[in-house]
Amino acid sequence: MVLEAGVEGVSLSPRTNCKRTGSMVTKAELEAQVADLRRQLAEQSAASQQPPEPEPHDTVADRIAENFDNWSGQLEEALTELEDLPHKRPILFALGIFTLGYLLGRSR
Numbered sequence: 001m002v003l004e005a006g007v008e009g010v011s012l013s014p015r016t017n018c019k020r021t022g023s024m025v026t027k028a029e030l031e032a033q034v035a036d037l038r039r040q041l042a043e044q045s046a047a048s049q050q051p052p053e054p055e056p057h058d059t060v061a062d063r064i065a066e067n068f069d070n071w072s073g074q075l076e077e078a079l080t081e082l083e084d085l086p087h088k089r090p091i092l093f094a095l096g097i098f099t100l101g102y103l104l105g106r107s108r
Contacts, residue, residue, distance in 0.1 A: 086093045 085096075
């Protein structure tokens with residue numbers, strides 16, 4: 001029986017360092033293998049948590065254009081929802097129109 005670990009190519013075998021005589025490894029040997037795997041996993045996760053290098057073409061103009069694209073997409077989505085409001089919720093739409101008319105009438 002071989003236990004596959006999620007760490008790149010590392011496998012645990014209960015018969016490590018034993019010939020096929022039917023004897024099992026000791027608890028201490030398994031704990032040592034688990035400790036080694038945990039250390040390897042910690043090293044890999046520490047290496048993957050380092051922040052990525054900023055790309056040289058990432059300029060202020062690129063970020064502004066990306067933010068504008070995001071904002072325009074959100075605005076388009078809001079307008080689409082506003083266009084669908086009279087069909088999906090007519091009572092809410094009527095109350096909103098009434099409230100808007102009342103506020104505009106009182107502002108003059």
